[in-house]
Amino acid sequence: MTRTSPPLDALVIGAGPAGIGTALALDAVEDLTFGLLERGQIGQTFLDWPEAQTFLTPSFTGNGFGATDLNAIHPETSPAFSLGVDYPTGSQYATYLRSVVRHFRVPVLDDAEVTSVVQNDDGFTVESARGPVWARSLVWAGGEFHQPLTPRVSGSGLADRACSAAAWRAREGRAVVIGGYESGIDIACHHVEGGADVTIVDGETPWDAGTGSDPSFRLAPRSRRRLEAATATGRLELVAANAAGVKRDGSEWVVSLDNGSRLRTDSRPIAATGYGPGLGPVDHLFARRPDGWPELDEDDQSTLAPGLFLSGPAIRHGGLKFCFVYKFRQRFAHIARVIGDRAGKDTGALEAWRAAGMLTDDLSCCGVECAC
Ligand SMILES: Cc1cc2nc3c(=O)[nH]c(=O)nc-3n(C[C@H](O)[C@H](O)[C@H](O)COP(=O)(O)OP(=O)(O)OC[C@H]3O[C@@H](n4cnc5c(N)ncnc54)[C@H](O)[C@@H]3O)c2cc1C
The missing domain is CATH 3.50.50.60 (FAD/NAD(P)-binding domain)
Known part of the structure; x- marks a missing residue:
């Protein structure tokens, strides 16, 4: 396998909310080189949703008062504002994702399925339908939709x-x-x-x-x-x-x-028996927890392959599940900061994500119960 040179600081795989959101946080790190590869089109999973299916988490533009729209992937965006609906369909949410990519000029390469990933001493060599890429850090954001769990019953x-x-x-x-x-x-x-x-x-x-x-x-x-x-x-x-x-x-x-x-x-x-973690070409680079979900360190990094991060609904820490956008987006800026710090870059701009309620780096504060 040939390798591009010089390596990217980071490569993100998957242009759903997790991949695009992580790429936006990487963009806030000064002078970081990064890119995003997508198997189909931007928001492909949402384009594949059955027509009648809608979000169950409501969108509402509370951004100006620190209550960022629950389905937003960047502090300055709101699906409720751009789509004019509170429970988007898949195709509406894909429209929102496309407009975010366009507005922030996220470097997405579509029709670029990643078929294999090899870890080397100096990063990851990634083979894709558009050719090989070499990156020091890798973020898997391939989603779960394409791995529905089969009920364990005969027939x-x-x-x-x-x-x-x-x-x-x-x-x-x-x-x-x-x-x-x-x-x-x-x-x-x-x-x-x-x-x-x-x-x-x-x-x-x-x-x-x-x-x-x-x-x-x-x-x-x-x-x-x-x-x-x-x-x-x-x-x-x-x-x-x-x-x-x-x-x-x-x-x-x-x-x-x-x-x-x-x-x-x-x-x-x-x-309707749920979804698996859908790790595709990076499956071999993650150890599994006893419950079958990928084992991560406190930075959402593979315990088997340091430098490989997981972004999206498959993130689990102890009993915490990050399976909604408003949960897993808490980690975009954290992952970007770990990658930026390692590359010796200025990550100060990521504090704006915390101010918008979109950065949690201390997981002990998650999971608080409502009193009433
Ligand atoms: C039916 C359903 C309903 C949901 N409803 C809600 C809801 O109401 N609110 C909420 O917050 N969450 C909801 N979720 C959970 C979660 O928000 C979604 O699963 C969301 O799509 C996850 O985002 P993602 O970016 O991780 O994955 P995806 O949106 O699936 O994006 C992954 C992308 O990676 C690409 N990809 C995969 N493999 C490769 C590869 N090898 N190479 C390159 N690209 C690849 C795919 O084509 C896709 O575009 C729902 C999930 C499901 C399944």
Whole structure:
């Protein structure tokens, strides 16, 4: 593999909110050389979202008073302001990301899938569809959307993934959704609103209030409201049991449950069972925690390959999950500062991110519970 010369100080992989946000923070470090490679187009994951799917975290332009829009990736931007909506669809959010890239002139190279990454003594050699790149630090921001988790049951291949367009097409008769957290509730309500009868199965009953106030463990208010409306139609059933298997029976599908009962449905069941960390070509450069998520040091850096950072929803520290934009954006400026300090650059401008509520470097302050 040939290498470009001289090396970039940093290379970011993936032009979603995590990659673009990290690149914007890198841009605030004086004289740092960096670039961003994207497999498809800017905001590709959001372009791939089913049409009817929207954000569940609301956008609101509170920026002027230190309450930066929850879905913003830079302190001076707000999807609510630029899109005029509070719950963007995927294509609307991709429009926001494109406008941020254009406005701040983020150096993104699209159609540049990264196919392999090798760590050397002096950085990383990255092979992409647009040729090789050599960088001293690497930020993986490849997202999770393309690694939906398959339910661990026999016949799981007979189910549609909740992130697929097929799962969102109108259903007649009874639909069965496996998994009852945010994406399961979202798609179940969508089908009830479309006139179908829907059964959601989940042994952990995540639709119950949950413990604590962290939205990573508790349904968002909007989801709860939609759930109440769907339940009031009498066409939504919530079953506290796990799917044990899926079978085809003539023109029907049969979902057997671990409580011994069976559900018959006229359409393919829908699996809303979450996402994996989706580490693609850097998978071999991360050790795993006992729960399977990537093991990171306190700077969101791989414990196996120092210099390789993770940005995005797969970040976990202890029991903390950074799975929403407003959470994982707390780390863009922190990662940029670690990279900038190592390169001997001035990182002072990153303090503006803290003032906007977009920089957390002391993780002990996260996870505070609301009193009421
Ligand atoms: C269904 C769903 C709903 C969600 N709703 C919300 C919500 O309401 N609010 C919220 O805050 N969060 C939400 N999230 C969580 C999170 O904000 C999103 O997952 C978000 O897309 C994560 O941003 P990202 O930049 O890490 O990944 P992505 O947006 O997935 O971006 C990753 C990018 O990397 C590119 N890429 C991947 N592999 C390569 C490669 N090998 N080479 C080059 N490029 C590559 C992809 O093409 C993609 O453009 C949701 C997630 C899902 C799955």
